Amino acid sequence: MLFNTQNFAIFFSIFLVGYWLCYKWKNVQNLVLLLGSGYFYYCFRNSLPVYLYTLIITGYFSAILIDRIEEKKKKKLLLVCSLILIGAGLTYTKYSGFLFGSIPGLSGWQASAMHVIVPIGISYFTFSSIGYISDVYRGKTAVERNFITYAAYISYFPHILSGPIPSSATILPQFSRSRIPTYAEIERSAGEIIWGTFKKMAVADNMVMAVNYCFEHYSYLNGFTLLLGVVSFNLYLYADFSGYSDIAMAISRLLGIELTRNFQMPFFSRNPAEYWRRWHTSLNKWMTNYIYLPMGGNQNNKFQYIFLILFIFSFSGLWHGASYNFICWGLMNGVYFIPYILTNSLVRYKTLPSPGRILPTLKETWQIALTFTLTTLTRIFFRSPDFQVAGALFRKIFSADLFHAPLPIVARNLWWCVPMMALEWVQREKNYFLELKTNKVYLRLILYAIVIFATWQLFPRRDLIEYYYFKF
Amino acid sequence: MKKIFILLWLGAAVLLQSCSGGKPKSAVSKQDLAAIKKYDEDQAAIEKLIHDYPLVPEDDKIFEYQDQNSPLYTELKARYKNDLVQLKQEIEASGAKMVMIILRQPESVKEHAVLNSKYGIPYIEECCTQLGLECMDLSPILNVQDAAKITLAPKDGHWNQKGSELIAGLIAPVLKKYSDAKCKVTYKDSERPETFGDLAPHEDRILDGGKDLPYHLVTNAQGLRMDHDIKFPKTKQHVLFMGGSQIYSPFLDNEFIATTVLQKQFPDREIMNSGIIAATLEDYLTLWKERAKFCEPDLVIVQTNGGDITDYFFTARNHVARTHRPYQPSPVEENFYNTYLKR
Numbered sequence: 001m002l003f004n005t006q007n008f009a010i011f012f013s014i015f016l017v018g019y020w021l022c023y024k025w026k027n028v029q030n031l032v033l034l035l036g037s038g039y040f041y042y043c044f045r046n047s048l049p050v051y052l053y054t055l056i057i058t059g060y061f062s063a064i065l066i067d068r069i070e071e072k073k074k075k076k077l078l079l080v081c082s083l084i085l086i087g088a089g090l091t092y093t094k095y096s097g098f099l100f101g102s103i104p105g106l107s108g109w110q111a112s113a114m115h116v117i118v119p120i121g122i123s124y125f126t127f128s129s130i131g132y133i134s135d136v137y138r139g140k141t142a143v144e145r146n147f148i149t150y151a152a153y154i155s156y157f158p159h160i161l162s163g164p165i166p167s168s169a170t171i172l173p174q175f176s177r178s179r180i181p182t183y184a185e186i187e188r189s190a191g192e193i194i195w196g197t198f199k200k201m202a203v204a205d206n207m208v209m210a211v212n213y214c215f216e217h218y219s220y221l222n223g224f225t226l227l228l229g230v231v232s233f234n235l236y237l238y239a240d241f242s243g244y245s246d247i248a249m250a251i252s253r254l255l256g257i258e259l260t261r262n263f264q265m266p267f268f269s270r271n272p273a274e275y276w277r278r279w280h281t282s283l284n285k286w287m288t289n290y291i292y293l294p295m296g297g298n299q300n301n302k303f304q305y306i307f308l309i310l311f312i313f314s315f316s317g318l319w320h321g322a323s324y325n326f327i328c329w330g331l332m333n334g335v336y337f338i339p340y341i342l343t344n345s346l347v348r349y350k351t352l353p354s355p356g357r358i359l360p361t362l363k364e365t366w367q368i369a370l371t372f373t374l375t376t377l378t379r380i381f382f383r384s385p386d387f388q389v390a391g392a393l394f395r396k397i398f399s400a401d402l403f404h405a406p407l408p409i410v411a412r413n414l415w416w417c418v419p420m421m422a423l424e425w426v427q428r429e430k431n432y433f434l435e436l437k438t439n440k441v442y443l444r445l446i447l448y449a450i451v452i453f454a455t456w457q458l459f460p461r462r463d464l465i466e467y468y469y470f471k472f
Numbered sequence: 473m474k475k476i477f478i479l480l481w482l483g484a485a486v487l488l489q490s491c492s493g494g495k496p497k498s499a500v501s502k503q504d505l506a507a508i509k510k511y512d513e514d515q516a517a518i519e520k521l522i523h524d525y526p527l528v529p530e531d532d533k534i535f536e537y538q539d540q541n542s543p544l545y546t547e548l549k550a551r552y553k554n555d556l557v558q559l560k561q562e563i564e565a566s567g568a569k570m571v572m573i574i575l576r577q578p579e580s581v582k583e584h585a586v587l588n589s590k591y592g593i594p595y596i597e598e599c600c601t602q603l604g605l606e607c608m609d610l611s612p613i614l615n616v617q618d619a620a621k622i623t624l625a626p627k628d629g630h631w632n633q634k635g636s637e638l639i640a641g642l643i644a645p646v647l648k649k650y651s652d653a654k655c656k657v658t659y660k661d662s663e664r665p666e667t668f669g670d671l672a673p674h675e676d677r678i679l680d681g682g683k684d685l686p687y688h689l690v691t692n693a694q695g696l697r698m699d700h701d702i703k704f705p706k707t708k709q710h711v712l713f714m715g716g717s718q719i720y721s722p723f724l725d726n727e728f729i730a731t732t733v734l735q736k737q738f739p740d741r742e743i744m745n746s747g748i749i750a751a752t753l754e755d756y757l758t759l760w761k762e763r764a765k766f767c768e769p770d771l772v773i774v775q776t777n778g779g780d781i782t783d784y785f786f787t788a789r790n791h792v793a794r795t796h797r798p799y800q801p802s803p804v805e806e807n808f809y810n811t812y813l814k815r
Contacts, residue, residue, distance in 0.1 A: 407688075409678060
């Protein structure tokens with residue numbers, strides 16, 4: 001039941017009416033949410049509701065116990081035990097192949113060898129649970145004693161499959177009040193759903209074939225074609241994942257819960273640090289709050305700071321998947337920070353480039369192009385199935401093979417994202433393209449209608465394509 | 473001002489897209505109207521038949537019901553033979569040479585179609601002998617190969633690049649043998665249809681058939697799976713390949729399919745690929761009559777296999793036949809459907 005399907009539209013319409021009708025009773029709303037989320041999750045291939053609810057029960061009681069215990073040492077011990085217990089499922093299902101695969105005698109214990117599936121969304125709901133328990137331990141969030149409320153928060157269907165990973169301090173309290181959106185919020189959500197659907201169906205779904213083609217047939221495609229394939233993948237991934245996140249945020253707002261914005265125009269960033277504040281923001285915030293800051297952050301000396309950055313990015317790579325490819329992807333992103341750190345030039349920009357102007361300055365153009373190129377190259381590791389493929393792609397791209405004419409169909413593929421990028425540039429100071437400040441209702445409606453019509457005209461008529469981040 | 477700019481920009485983009493997909497309107501004649509009406513009626517009848525008889529028997533299912541001597545299989549064989557006779561007559565009437573090749577996926581990747589070949593191939597060979605048609609069975613050679621090396625298994629059972637090269641190598645002697653074959657018929661440009669094959673002309677896109685095996689499909693202006701257009705009057709011998717997916721070769725780029733490999737080996741010939749996915753002999757016959765004969769082939773290589781006989785079952789026809797006409801069940805088919813398949 002993907003967000004962009006008729007089935008979801010029917011499910012959500014019925015669900016929403018029921019949910020809104022009981023807006024006066026927050027506990028009933030949470031119960032409706034819990035049931036609806038359970039049904040939504042159950043409808044997916046590779047869903048494992050038993051595991052999800054076991055994790056919820058574990059997290060619920062762990063947090064209550066941690067909250068009750070006064071003694072610091074015992075509290076810490078309990079926290080560590082809880083985190084191990086909660087993280088065990090994720091570690092085993094996702095990482096046992098990586099950990100045991102190369103050790104003789106232990107390979108039979110891999111999840112795949114034991115026919116254990118990786119439950120869909122496991123990385124997300126495990127991280128949500130870990131975040132909550134850590135926040136309770138550190139006193140940043142009050143323990144939730146109402147089981148229904150807590151279960152509704154963890155299994156909340158707008159974020160269970162691909163995030164945004166919630167921050168318990170800001171999201172959980174929203175579950176403890178009655179919720180009904182205002183008219184303005186409903187319209188804002190509609191605009192976000194329309195734009196998110198456009199990005200997924202009119203851009204990502206059109207680009208995906210050529211991307212897959214490049215990575216499948218890298219052995220006989222030339223360097224320039226492959227480079228365009230990698231660029232296409234980066235843009236496709238943005239359209240796919242940010243489209244999903246926009247829709248998730250919007251449907252959550254309709255349910256009266258404001259989620260963390262996951263993407264804030266990342267391709268207009270001027271350095272890697274800015275890029276990572278704008279790309280998959282909720283995961284980066286999670287890592288900042290629970291790993292980076294507890295380990296000292298940028299208060300360390302330069303050497304420790306660099307080490308910490310490399311560690312965080314390697315961890316981020318491992319979160320995405322248990323392979324050396326993802327570790328390399330993370331490390332490569334971390335390495336980009338080193339020259340900036342050593343030269344003290346890691347500027348923390350507060351606004352996007354050239355606010356109020358149509359075009360960026362030459363300096364900004366260079367900075368944006370450099371950041372985009374650097375982050376795009378890391379995607380070779382991210383998308384390649386193994387080291388061999390990634391190595392072959394790098395060799396072809398950084399060789400004389402680059403100076404060949406690209407395959408026209410791969411070059412043409414980039415046109416799909418030109419309107420999206422141009423429109424987002426125009427609206428870069430907003431959260432998303434259709435966030436319009438005009439008071440003229442007719443103008444807003446016309447724009448919505450045009451985007452809906454464009455999506456209908458452009459989306460490829462073939463089997464539905466799952467969101468890329470479902471695999472994590 | 474900025475909003476108006478955005479609005480105009482989007483509007484123009486959508487308008488352009490709509491215009492590029494649109495077709496010029498032209499006056500519709502009474503004959504056209506009658507044809508449209510007939511087509512609509514046929515579509516409605518097919519939809520009803522598919523609704524009433526949705527199940528298509530898998531390859532060997534027919535033999536699970538009764539053996540190869542069952543009235544059902546006998547009926548399907550008769551249909552196959554009837555179309556083969558007609559196809560031979562049609563092709564030979566043009567002066568072209570017709571050769572049959574039996575080509576199917578190796579048994580190891582299509583284990584559920586073993587009986588299909590066991591009973592079908594001898595029958596096809598028998599028909600060819602009776603009709604005086606040359607028939608070359610490639611399956612004994614392909615069956616002994618390692619399927620992992622010549623097909624896209626386990627994702628799909630069709631040929632990979634190596635498989636295509638192997639097949640091209642097996643077919644090459646036929647091309648050499650009939651290098652002097654020549655058709656007697658020529659057509660005026662005004663007589664020729666827009667396309668000679670069933671694919672849309674000027675296709676240039678990446679497909680994957682939902683199997684995560686992306687491939688680059690290119691068709692020429694005449695709807696054939698090849699990178700260049702065919703020119704008339706012809707200056708080379710024309711070799712036309714007719715067949716199903718084994719000839720079309722899904723999941724391979726144009727440059728790796730068997731017909732392109734043959735084209736490179738025989739630059740003095742024009743090798744044309746009119747393969748259609750999920751087709752059987754009846755489709756080749758209608759394609760020949762409607763389109764393919766107009767490319768003036770001198771040598772026609774028709775690919776077939778045991779599955780082409782069972783594909784004559786009426787529910788399979790209603791689902792994929794290129795004629796788009798409704799296929800009513802015969803009493804024997806209806807009996808099989810109700811007493812066995814539906815259960």
